[in-house]
Structures are given as C-alpha cells and as structure tokens.
Amino acid sequence: MSGLRVLTVDDSRTILAMLHHTLSNAGFQVLQAEDGRQGLEVLKTQPVDVIITDINMPIMDGIEFIKTVRASGQYQSLPILILTTETSQDKRDQGKAAGGTGWIVKPFDPEKLISVIHRVVH
Amino acid sequence: MSELDDFKATYFDECTELLSELEEQFAAIEAGERDAGRLNAVFRAIHSIKGGAGAFGFTALVEFAHAYETLLDFVRDGRVELSDEVVTLCIRANDIVADHVNAARVAEALPGDYGAHEKSRFDALCQDEASGVAGPDEDGPIEDFDIDFTPVAVNLETMDSFEDSPLPQDAGVWEIRFTPHQALYARANDPLLLLRELAALGEISVRPVIADIPTLSEFEPFGVYCSWEITLVSQTATQEQIREVFEFVEGDCDISIAQLGAGGPVPLSPGESQAQETDRLDGSLADLLTLADDEIEAAPLDLRESQEEELSDAGFAELAAAMTTPDPAPPAAGEASSPPIASAPAMPASPGSEEASRVGVQSIRVDLEKVDRVVNMVGELVITQSMLTQQMDETLRARYTELVRGLEVLAQTTRGLQDSVMAIRAQPVKSVFSRMPRLVRELAAKTGKTIRLETIGENTEIDKTIIEQLSDPLTHMIRNSADHGIETPEKRAAAGKPKTGTIRLSAEQAGGNILIVIEDDGGGINREKVLQVARDKGIVAPDTQLTDEQIDQLIFAPGFSTADAVSDISGRGVGMDVVLSNIKKIGGSVHVRSWPGRGTRMTLRLPLTLAVLDVMLVRVSGSPYVVPLSSIVETIQCSRAPFERVPSGGRVLQVRGEYVQVVDLAQRFGMPSNAEPDARFVVLCEAEGETKIALVVDDIIGQQQVVIKSLEENFERVEGIAGGTILGDGNVALIVDVQGLRANLHHKNAA
Numbered sequence: 001m002s003g004l005r006v007l008t009v010d011d012s013r014t015i016l017a018m019l020h021h022t023l024s025n026a027g028f029q030v031l032q033a034e035d036g037r038q039g040l041e042v043l044k045t046q047p048v049d050v051i052i053t054d055i056n057m058p059i060m061d062g063i064e065f066i067k068t069v070r071a072s073g074q075y076q077s078l079p080i081l082i083l084t085t086e087t088s089q090d091k092r093d094q095g096k097a098a099g100g101t102g103w104i105v106k107p108f109d110p111e112k113l114i115s116v117i118h119r120v121v122h
Numbered sequence: 123m124s125e126l127d128d129f130k131a132t133y134f135d136e137c138t139e140l141l142s143e144l145e146e147q148f149a150a151i152e153a154g155e156r157d158a159g160r161l162n163a164v165f166r167a168i169h170s171i172k173g174g175a176g177a178f179g180f181t182a183l184v185e186f187a188h189a190y191e192t193l194l195d196f197v198r199d200g201r202v203e204l205s206d207e208v209v210t211l212c213i214r215a216n217d218i219v220a221d222h223v224n225a226a227r228v229a230e231a232l233p234g235d236y237g238a239h240e241k242s243r244f245d246a247l248c249q250d251e252a253s254g255v256a257g258p259d260e261d262g263p264i265e266d267f268d269i270d271f272t273p274v275a276v277n278l279e280t281m282d283s284f285e286d287s288p289l290p291q292d293a294g295v296w297e298i299r300f301t302p303h304q305a306l307y308a309r310a311n312d313p314l315l316l317l318r319e320l321a322a323l324g325e326i327s328v329r330p331v332i333a334d335i336p337t338l339s340e341f342e343p344f345g346v347y348c349s350w351e352i353t354l355v356s357q358t359a360t361q362e363q364i365r366e367v368f369e370f371v372e373g374d375c376d377i378s379i380a381q382l383g384a385g386g387p388v389p390l391s392p393g394e395s396q397a398q399e400t401d402r403l404d405g406s407l408a409d410l411l412t413l414a415d416d417e418i419e420a421a422p423l424d425l426r427e428s429q430e431e432e433l434s435d436a437g438f439a440e441l442a443a444a445m446t447t448p449d450p451a452p453p454a455a456g457e458a459s460s461p462p463i464a465s466a467p468a469m470p471a472s473p474g475s476e477e478a479s480r481v482g483v484q485s486i487r488v489d490l491e492k493v494d495r496v497v498n499m500v501g502e503l504v505i506t507q508s509m510l511t512q513q514m515d516e517t518l519r520a521r522y523t524e525l526v527r528g529l530e531v532l533a534q535t536t537r538g539l540q541d542s543v544m545a546i547r548a549q550p551v552k553s554v555f556s557r558m559p560r561l562v563r564e565l566a567a568k569t570g571k572t573i574r575l576e577t578i579g580e581n582t583e584i585d586k587t588i589i590e591q592l593s594d595p596l597t598h599m600i601r602n603s604a605d606h607g608i609e610t611p612e613k614r615a616a617a618g619k620p621k622t623g624t625i626r627l628s629a630e631q632a633g634g635n636i637l638i639v640i641e642d643d644g645g646g647i648n649r650e651k652v653l654q655v656a657r658d659k660g661i662v663a664p665d666t667q668l669t670d671e672q673i674d675q676l677i678f679a680p681g682f683s684t685a686d687a688v689s690d691i692s693g694r695g696v697g698m699d700v701v702l703s704n705i706k707k708i709g710g711s712v713h714v715r716s717w718p719g720r721g722t723r724m725t726l727r728l729p730l731t732l733a734v735l736d737v738m739l740v741r742v743s744g745s746p747y748v749v750p751l752s753s754i755v756e757t758i759q760c761s762r763a764p765f766e767r768v769p770s771g772g773r774v775l776q777v778r779g780e781y782v783q784v785v786d787l788a789q790r791f792g793m794p795s796n797a798e799p800d801a802r803f804v805v806l807c808e809a810e811g812e813t814k815i816a817l818v819v820d821d822i823i824g825q826q827q828v829v830i831k832s833l834e835e836n837f838e839r840v841e842g843i844a845g846g847t848i849l850g851d852g853n854v855a856l857i858v859d860v861q862g863l864r865a866n867l868h869h870k871n872a873a
Contacts (some may be wrong), residue, residue: 014133014174102370107177
C-alpha cells in the first residue's frame with residue numbers, strides 16, 4: 001500500500017501535522033493544502049490517489065472543493081474522504097451530495113483512519 | 123512522546139494565530155462590520171481550536187469552545203441576533219478561550235467553573251432562540267469525542283488483519299445482498315474494496331447476480347447491472363461491523379444483511395428484495411470475479427474454489443477484458459458521471475521525491491536561527507562588498523574597467539539579496555497590536571473608565587526581533603495612556619468630551635523607519651506637576667527653564683513617576699524610562715508630545731531592521747565614527763557654516779532661521795582635534811521631535827552600510843555612542859547616538 005499519494009486539505013496546521021505523521025508512518029506519501037483552492041493547485045501538478053479534506057475552511061470550503069474536483073471530469077473516480085468533527089447527518093449529506101466518498105470523524109484514531117482509507121482506495 | 127509534544131507546540135502556535143485572528147475580527151465586528159465573512163472566520167477559528175483541543179484531550183477547553191461554537195453557529199445563521207450584548211459576550215468568551223489555551227499550554231488546571239457563567243449564557247441564548255435544537259455539529263455529547271487520542275506510529279502490517287485471521291470453527295453465517303446504484307460509483311466508492319473489507323471480517327464467498335444484465339444490443343457500457351450475494355462466515359462479526367463496512371454507501375445501494383438461522387433479512391435501505399437466480403451466472407462475470415479474486419488473494423478465502431469458477435460461457439468475455447484493463451475493478455461506473463476507466467488518475471510509477479510532497483504549501487516554517495545565520499552572512503557580505511568598492515581608487519578604475527563593472531553588479535545584487543533576506547524576517551506588527559485590545563478592556567474594567575482602542579496600519583511589516591521587543595514598551599505606554607491619560611467618564615463629561623476615551627495605535631513606514639504612534643484624547647501631560655516632580659527629584663536644576671516639549675520628554679527620565687499613589691496599573695516603580703531604554707536597545711527612539719486637555723501623542727521611531735545600518739562615515743581626531751544616514755539632514759563645510767555664539771558660551775548654528783545646538787564631537791568625547799577649523803564639517807542631524815543637532819566632525823569619508831555590533835555586549839555602555847561596527851578595513855568605528863547626544867545636551871544645560 002506504500003507510495004499511495006494522499007492529499008490532505010485542512011486549514012488547521014495541527015490537523016495537517018497529525019495527518020502527515022499518521023499517514024507517512026503508514027507508508028503514504030502526504031501532500032498538503034490549507035484550503036480548497038490550494039488543494040486544486042496541488043491536483044493540477046501532482047497525481048493523487050485519495051483526498052482527505054476538511055469542510056470548514058477559508059477561501060474555498062470542503063464542499064465547494066469536492067464539487068469542483070468531481071466536476072473536473074478527470075477525478076470522477078478519485079476517492080474523497082471528508083474530515084470533520086461534524087458528524088451530523090446534515091453535513092455528511094452535504095459532503096456526500098457534493099461527491100464525497102466517505103468521511104472521517106475528528107479527532108481521528110490513527111488505525112481507524114488508515115482502515116477507512118483502505119476502504120476507499122486500492 | 124516527542125511527536126505529541128511537537129503536535130502540541132504546533133497546536134499552541136496555531137492557537138496564538140487564531141486568537142489574534144479573533145481579536146482582529148471582533149475589532150471589526152465591534153466597529154459595525156458584521157458581515158457573514160467575519161462571522162464565518164470567527165466560527166472557523168473557534169472550530170479549529172476545539173478540533174485540536176479534542177485531539178489532545180483538553181476537555182475543559184473543548185467543552186467551553188463547543189458551547190461557544192454553538193452560539194456562533196446560531197449567530198451565523200441568524201437564529202441569534204448579533205446584538206452589542208452578544209458581541210461583548212463573545213469578546214469575553216475569546217478571553218476565556220485564550221485562558222483555557224494558556225492553561226493547557228502550561229498544563230495547569232483552571233477552576234472547574236471557569237467560564238461557567240458565560241457558558242450558561244450561551245446555552246440560554248441558544249435555548250431561547252431554538253429550544254431543543256442541538257449544537258452546530260449536532261455532535262452529540264462531548265463525551266463522544268475520542269479525546270484520549272494519541273498519535274502513534276501505525277504499522278500497516280498488523281492492519282491487514284484478514285491476512286492472518288484464523289478460520290473460525292463454529293462460525294456465524296451471514297447472507298448479505300448488495301446492489302450498488304450508480305451514485306455509489308459516482309462518489310468513487312468501489313464494490314471490490316467493500317468486499318475486501320468484508321473479507322477482513324471472516325471468510326466470504328461472493329456470487330455475482332446478473333439477472334439485470336440486458337442483451338448486448340441494449341447494453342450500455344457504463345450501466346450498472348451487477349449486484350452481489352455474499353456469504354460471510356465469521357465467529358466474531360456483528361451486524362454493526364457489517365453495517366460499518368457499508369457505512370459510506372448507505373443510500374447509494376440496496377443492501378440486506380441476514381444471519382442464517384436468525385430470522386429474515388435485515389434491510390439497511392429500502393429496496394426490493396433481491397431475488398435473482400444465482401445459477402444464471404455468466405462466465406465473463408466469473409472472469410471478473412477471478413480478477414477480483416486476485417485483488418483479495420490475501421484473504422483466507424480462495425474464490426477459485428467457489429462454484430462460480432466452474433461456470434463458463436464466453437458471452438461477455440471481450441467486454442470483461444476491456445473493462446478490466448488497466449484497473450481490475452468490477453463493472454462499475456455511472457453513465458454520465460464516471461469517466462472511462464482508462465482515464466482514471468494514474469498511479470504513481472514510483473514514489474515521488476520529498477519535494478514533490480511539498481507542492482501546494484504556500485509557506486514554509488523555518489527556524490529563526492537559520493534565517494539569522496543568513497541575515498548575518500548577508501550583512502558580512504554587504505560589508506565585504508563595500509570594502510571592495512572602497513579599495514577601488516582612480517588608477518584601478520581606469521585600468522580594470524571590467525572588474526569595476528563586475529563590482530557594480532555585485533553591489534546591486536548584494537543590495538537586492540539583503541532586501542530579500544530582510545523581507546524574510548519582516549512580519550506585520552499585527553502580532554503585537556492584536557494583544558492590545560484585551561489589555562485595554564482589562565484596563566478599562568480596572569479603572570472604571572470607558573476606553574476604545576483604534577488600531578491602524580497593523581499590516582505594516584517590521585523585523586521580527588523588533589516586534590518581539592515591542593510588546594513590553596507598547597504595553598507600558600498603553601497602560602500609561604489608559605491610567606494617566608484618559609480621564610474618568612465624569613471628568614470627560616465635565617470637560618465636554620465624549621465619555622468614551624479613545625486610544626489610537628497606529629503603525630506606518632516612513633522612509634527607513636517605522637513609526638508607531640500611541641495617541642489618546644485624554645487630559646494631556648500635567649506639565650506643572652511633571653516639572654515640579656523633576657525638580658524635586660533633582661532631574662532638573664531648580665533654575666533651569668525648559669520648553670513645553672522638553673518638559674514632556676521628562677516622563678522618560680529614569681525614576682520619574684507623577685502618580686501620587688502608585689497605581690497597580692502603570693506605576694510599578696519602573697516607569698517610562700524603561701520604555702525608552704527598551705526602544706533604544708532596538709535602535710529606536712521615543713518622542714512625546716502633549717496638548718493640555720486634548721491628549722498625548724507618543725511616537726516610536728524604529729529601524730526597519732536591526733542588522734544593517736546605512737551610515738555616513740566621518741573622522742573625529744583621526745578615528746572613524748559613523749552617523750546613521752537616516753538621521754542626517756545635510757552636511758555643511760565649517761567655513762560656510764553660520765555659527766553664532768550664545769551668551770552661555772555655547773555655539774549655535776543658524777539654519778534657515780532656526781537655531782540649532784552645536785556639538786563638537788572631538789570636544790564631546792574629550793579628544794584633541796588638530797584639524798584646521800575651517801576644513802571641518804558640520805553634519806546636521808534631525809533628532810526626535812523635528813529638532814535638530816549639528817555635529818562638528820573633522821572630515822567626511824563617505825557613505826556605506828555597516829552591521830551593528832552592541833557595545834554593551836562587547837564592552838560597556840558609553841554615553842553618546844549607540845554601538846560599534848567593524849569596517850571593511852578591519853577598523854572599529856563607533857556609531858554616534860544622535861538622540862542620546864541631544865538628550866545629554868539638556869542635562870548639560872540643566873546642570
């Protein structure tokens with residue numbers, strides 16, 4: 001499973017650092033972006049196997065980010081995991097409606113995080 | 123665990139930024155800018171603080187932030203009106219969040235009921251507006267948070283638990299029927315992965331159900347026709363675990379789960395029971411399954427042993443082959459929304475480089491020490507470069523034109539490099555300014571005054587070291603303004619002023635300096651009292667006459683304090699003299715100006731950077747001295763300088779109708795000058811407060827840049843000298859403290 005590229009998008013440096021730690025320990029290559037727009041920039045230049053994105057972000061939030069990624073044509077089968085403390089059906093539905101593949105609830109358990117990634121990516 | 127400490131450090135750094143962001147947003151909100159963007163930013167900041175706090179188990183902070191966030195969410199969508207009262211409550215809440223963060227940082231517990239009052243007000247506000255509606259996230263009780271989370275190294279080997287799951291002897295048998303809809307594929311879910319995850323629970327056998335597959339003429343390439351029946355044999359699997367596998371695709375598929383011998387199927391989502399015949403299997407799908415089998419070959423179950431393997435019919439063989447290259451996924455993809463598999467994002471051929479994983483990050487965090495090393499080296503480079511330029515005399519210039527041109531380019535590049543390096547160290551003063559609103563609120567509460575703080579130019583950038591040194595002096599000056607400057611509301615009303623006093627904090631760049639101005643509309647400096655105290659304390663000789671401006675400056679004299687009773691706010695024995703010495707230490711100066719009854723203005727003039735100074739190199743008694751270029755107005759030859767004698771015996775210089783004090787540096791530093799008086803030069807400098815001072819030097823050597831070295835650190839403090847520097851030829855030159863010389867002039871006059 002090593003070498004898979006995970007794009008992590010979150011406006012919190014703490015969360016990005018934790019994701020980086022957990023994911024790189026599990027053998028993933030970690031790409032980082034601090035908001036949706038930065039995330040799109042990364043996608044332009046880097047191949048990505050799975051995206052983990054926060055919802056509440058400045059400039060471009062997670063919902064819009066997911067919609068844009070899905071609408072781009074190139075990434076319709078790219079798994080996107082929503083990373084959020086917002087476990088409400090409401091937010092989750094919004095994320096899913098936008099094209100989100102699944103979700104991870106913050107604060108995340110490292111093992112659970114990895115297993116969820118394996119649920120959506122080869 | 124050191125990683126955890128690292129994460130915590132990151133978190134607290136982030137909190138500091140988020141808290142100052144909150145201050146900033148609320149300053150604007152208080153000023154009436156109550157747009158959605160600000161509210162969203164505030165919500166996000168609190169949300170992020172809560173998120174991180176949850177990860178580290180800062181329960182008290184999580185609980186408070188959660189309640190606050192709930193209120194903010196209500197405010198954000200208009201369920202609670204953002205009244206002045208709510209704004210005040212929020213500002214108070216920000217302070218409490220800051221206290222919680224600080225408590226977490228130093229690992230100290232706050233009282234259990236800290237912030238309880240505010241929390242109950244949040245609850246009350248939200249309850250009033252929408253009773254019974256849960257919080258912004260509908261997170262449920264806070265206890266749901268896995269707050270014991272500890273980041274740990276994850277070993278993938280142990281994660282592939284299906285690899286070594288033993289075959290259960292007397293296992294439960296589950297029948298699962300799984301019919302994906304197109305939406306499942308549109309969201310990039312993959313049945314193969316779901317089956318693989320299911321395989322991790324126990325032993326599975328999978329039978330594709332193809333009853334819905336139309337004839338070839340009606341077949342749509344990206345249609346979704348296939349569903350699966352799965353038998354899961356597991357001793358331990360629970361229905362919850364099975365449901366969890368399909369958690370993400372709930373609603374995007376029909377699924378039923380039934381335990382054999384334990385009643386009928388348990389439908390997870392509405393959808394008619396799948397009653398397809400399994401014996402109508404087509405060989406092509408068996409092929410597909412074989413491919414799927416390759417994917418889950420690690421599973422204990424060998425699918426090749428299952429009955430489907432035996433079936434063979436080549437009807438869809440070609441199609442299957444096409445669909446399974448290069449990605450061996452089941453026949454998936456929605457008609458409109460899924461791309462041909464061939465255009466799926468390419469897997470990286472090989473692991474990318476470290477740099478690759480950095481792309482997309484707009485900023486990097488660098489140890490300040492590393493930056494300083496670069497700054498120092500660039501400083502030395504600048505000096506070497508100016509030394510080289512100095513060595514070029516006319517003969518050399520004429521002989522080596524190419525070399526001269528090269529040196530000119532070097533000079534330009536060095537200058538550019540220096541500017542760029544300085545820009546790295548530059549930071550907006552915002553980081554200091556943002557601490558002041560809270561200070562003013564607390565001061566207002568303590569003194570019973572109403573005070574408004576205005577900040578202007580907080581994006582002005584200045585060297586990081588200077589910013590760090592700025593916090594204490596600014597705090598002290600604002601305390602001084604709030605305590606001594608602004609009057610009580612009654613006094614203000616009596617004087618016909620608005621009851622609310624204003625302190626204005628502004629920053630701007632002016633040439634090579636940054637000006638920071640602290641202004642208040644209070645009572646101004648009580649000059650009579652200041653002069654009286656100064657005389658009583660022997661700071662000023664009894665018979666000395668001082669101008670108003672000179673009297674104002676006395677508040678910076680060491681040990682000076684006019685408060686009759688030392689208040690616990692600004693009169694802590696150390697007074698404004700500490701401010702002055704702190705500011706001087708970073709190469710700045712302070713000037714105060716006061717208008718009785720109307721207010722006081724204190725101006726801090728700070729250098730843009732500490733490291734390199736543009737100077738004029740002069741000679742005094744055969745030794746080199748440097749005068750900061752930023753303070754020089756003009757230079758005049760002594761033979762043309764209109765000196766005049768004053769009755770006290772000193773000399774003054776008349777410059778455009780203005781009389782300027784003259785300081786002969788040789789005389790001042792007690793050295794003999796053997797230069798011809800008329801061949802000497804006057805360097806006219808501007809000191810603080812637009813007053814000037816004329817320095818007499820023996821000769822002017824030229825202009826250059828120098829790296830400032832502290833005299834106090836390397837030798838000791840010398841009156842009239844601000845520091846030292848090493849010149850290109852290795853000689854040490856002293857930096858003339860223009861402001862200090864002028865201040866000293868007063869003392870001399872006073873004595």
